[in-house]
Amino acid sequence: MGKVRKRKAKPSQTVNNATVHSSDEEELPVDNKENMIQTIIDQLQGANVEEKYCGLQTFAMLLENQESLREMINRGLVKMVAPLLIDPTSSVRNAAAGSLRNLSTDSPKMCDDLMEHDVMTSLVFYYHQFTETWTPDPSCKNKDDFDTFVQCTNLLLNLCESSELAVKYLGDSKILDIFPRYLDLSTFGVDIVTAILQCLLVVVENNPVAIEKIKSSSERQLKELLLLEDNGPSSLLIKTLAGGVIINMSGGNISTLPIDVMNQIIGILAKTLSLDHRLACNQLSSNVPLCDPAGKVNPPKATDDQVLENQIRSVLQVLDAQQSAIEIIANVCSCDDSDDSIEGPESSDSDEPLDENGSNNGEGILLAEDRLPPELLEGLISLEIFDKVWARTLLPPANVLSILNEYEGSKLIYKKLHNLQTIALLCINNMLLNLPIENLGGVNGVYKIWVETGKLVFKQNSDNFNVLESATAVMRAALDKIKLKDNEKPTESNLFSDLAISDIEIMLTGIRECQFPEIRTNLIRMIGILALLLVNNLNDTASIVICTITEFILEQAHKENKVWVLAEAIDTLVDLYSEDETDLLAAKVKLVEKLSVLAPILKNMARNSKKLPKEYKVLVTTANSNLPRFIKYKKARLSSF
Template sequence: MGKTKKGKSKPHKKNPTGLQSLRDLENEGDGSTSSGPINTIIDQLQSASNDEKMCGLQSLSTLCQRELNIKQIIDSDLVRIAAPLLIDPDINVRQACSGCLRNLSCISVEICERLVEQDVFTPLQTLLCQYANNEWLPTNDKKVDVLDQKSDTFLQAVNIMWNLCESTSVALEFFNQSQLLQSFVRCLDHEKFGMEISISTAQCLLVISEDNPAAWRILAEFVSVFQNVLKLEGTDYKTVILRTVVAGVASNVPALTVQCLHPIIETLSKTIEINHRQVLNELTSRLPLNENETQEPTAVEIVDDEMREESEADASARRLREDLPTELDNDIKNVGYLLSAQRTASEILTNICSSEGSESKDEMEDISDAESVHDYDINEHQNGNGICEDKIPVEMTEAIKAHKIVEKLWARSQPLAENVKAILMTSEKNLYKRQNSLRISTLICLHNLCNVMTTEELGGATAIYNVWLDLGQQIFQIQQDYESLEASTSLMRATLEHLKKSRDLFQQVSDSDLQLILDGIQNCDKSEVRANWLRMLGSLGCLLAEPLVKKITDFMLETTIKEDDVWTISEALDSFMDMFSDNDWNQIVHELNVVPKSKELEKILKTKMKQRKRELGDRYPAIVTIKTNFTRFCKYLETQQKSFVPNPTT
């Protein structure tokens, strides 16, 4: 008694767990998911037996694995019935329920909205309050380094809260009323609660603190807590992501930002300076080439009766260790932490470096046609540099320059080597997606910085030109997904705004280089990307020699006439007007019949605006402004042509 021995390996039973398989669940009853397994699971969840409840929760988790079942699950009473099990007296039931609902909450925003509608929040809040009120601390099993059941249940519950608050404002309002915020801040102490709980709690706080003055008032009382986390030493990736996310929380709270600005920027700088491409290179060298090589076959171990006996506790620990992740699994998870931390850092920088002087949506919608436009003046169509006049505070700019944030972001935006990319796409698709998200976030951050910093603050015209050139080469040499392409072209467009007075840098642009761009526009089926390219053409029209300007003018007129997307048309026309800000190009206007074609474009834009007004949403006021300005621009060109004497030699 009390002793166990290793015996001979035996074949698995046909169904060793006793649980229904996914196929059995879907084939039960009349074959309909809603009438068969869902009713069975409901009966199990409502049973007085804990074993029946566990079986029902396991079956629900299994059913959630297929997308085609989700609608039936949400449309039924399953979630409403399962949710109270979050506060079931049995810890096994609570743990299984929290894990099941967490997986369900990860699926989509719509699912989270339905979870809130089916009152998941009430038992979830009650569960978390039990932890908060009892001054609970985790009791990890140090032999196997895993969370105990109570701690794991809390971790799953925090993740559910995180997903709900990120997806719906209703959940956020409920959270504000729950009195849980202080207890969440307490969990940032990783020495007491462990890294996993501290990281998840910080990520939840990052969502909760965004645009939430009710939370700001409470979080502002914990300056020392946030400062202590920001001072954490260590380069392990769990520490990196904890510091980074806490920096994000502090940057969301105005009072904390004021007191912690330099530690915040320093933390973000440390995060983005880590060479993620080198880390991924090293990791992929250890990854198996294909799924069949993930684990070498091992011989069946045969142990005789004379083998050393072990206690029940030791046997349980051994079995648990056998199920633990391998060293490679842990390394993959940690690299995932790094990529997430760097993406978060770039998003935080994007937010804190945003211009504060832009008009709100409501203000824009209140602007009438008469108030939103002025008579077209060719010399005052934009400010001198073509750059947004709203700037970030000097203190912020100095911190960004001191920590070389722009250079570090540019390094993080570089694409992976093709061999590394191929291995990740084969063996670790999740890591590939994370690094791609990181690249997109850094490109967006750089685009934002281009809009709020001067040319000199960004490193000078030559450095900006090299970024524009490198991005163009990447676009035409490396296959990219739509999101990456949009982010890249948006940054290229922003860099060109800084180069409108640097004509000398563009002397080497040839007809073939320009044709490459024109072909790229014609072959692009994404309107947002086309709009970026057409905007860039307008900027290039201010920089290139007259023969290339003529080619650009002809292409923009012909392409825009054929364009179907209203926003793309308006962007093209706006950039077309920019081309004439420094030069009237009267000879080109005459040779290409620009005036009648422009009037045709004006009619096209006006017609499409009427047809699709409801689809334009927030963009409608801006398009109205462009339309009105373009009408006056056409009149301006017509007036200029009346007094223009064409060159007879052309």
């Protein structure tokens, strides 16, 4: 698995003067909505400040309805709102920035739409016109300019995450020359510095132009931010983001940093992940207003409102800091620069089995875990980073989640908790691939990860695709890790020796009912590895389980309509039955005959599937090439049966 993709749709936040909620909006007749959209157009194009502001408020309100949203985009409202980012009136700029920022959180596709409607041009003009010399006035009660800057920077971040063109616009502008002045925490405060760092974290990644500009102007400031003494949520968020920017400025290779800086950053990540996010959410839920029997929430008293708002803000900072920390760890553990020789146990390109020392034909091959810099590996292990990341895969109790989701002010926390869980699982996957098994609790520790993740996949009935995909990837990686150890010392992994048919029925049912091909392929490979582990401890029960898994994979292969999932299923069976010890089982399930039926199906589907992502194309090509050779080999082996 490669690096964690950070391009995610972010949940919408309520923005001052930008988002207006109306319980009546859903009930508006179609003609009234059309009239309302025309009214917005008239107001946005008017010269009166109050009319423009009113039009922006109504525009923000209708963003919550997908049908109205699509109609507004089709009628060009985005092109009318974007120029208001440089309106002379601060309240209009603020409302425009808030609504466009909220719109950019809808989806990556929406960010593409915003680019097509030329939002970036107005955004660049905003920075050039209003931010080169601006400094907030602490005595001024009107915070429009302050909030506008944060919203515009968040908008810029979302666009750059989704669009290479947005990154190019940014590089051609003066924005990266303007940003460094906003890293002054004493002048601009936590919110602005955080927004700048979040944007830089994305912009400088794999971007030599941005790296050179920020390195020459801001390296000292970034290192100073690492030295903040406070370890509260806001300071840890800033220190974590600053560490991430420094790593990205090094090309993503943390080992090129001075050893003291690397250790300092790893220490910050450990502190950030030591904050108990579940406890913070539990405490917050005790103060959140509850629904009455009619489903209505009574807002808190004015005296308690600010306290609750500050508590929500603190929890959001904890979750943002921990997500950033986990993304950084996942990336430094990804080993993307490794070559094909360290793909590990999944690779089936070679017909020669690996020997117990991990070498092929006597030639030494580095394992992925051997490619991590020793200093980094030592830091990850000594600070128990794996355990800290694993703790982020655990959600607060269901009643706490329900309370947070019911109250409008804490809905964003509910969404961020699930996003944090997904990112943590992705990071666990990377760490399983790249940390020595001895530092993961040994075979028993990895087995426990497999069991606990399996509960999430098969027993908690999650309908969150991202969580399920990352969790099934963890299950697959965990068994891969155990299999690799099993190749060295088969007697150590007898954890599955007593596995019965009843134990796998729930897994097979889950795969059979799974509607997502990305998840199906993880689960098919995972049960194939499980069967392979049983080959080393063959008994009557294990043989029955292996045959059951084989027949299930063959059955699924015949039903599969995605060529790359079919290829995964076939590749899994080839791996499973490549050992000569499986000849008797292969004859029992009539493997050669059934694979011979699948071979032309795979070949035909591959021929008709030209536009596949690279990783899928490699998988399909490999399976298509290996299958005929395997059938010929196994047929000769079974001729005596």
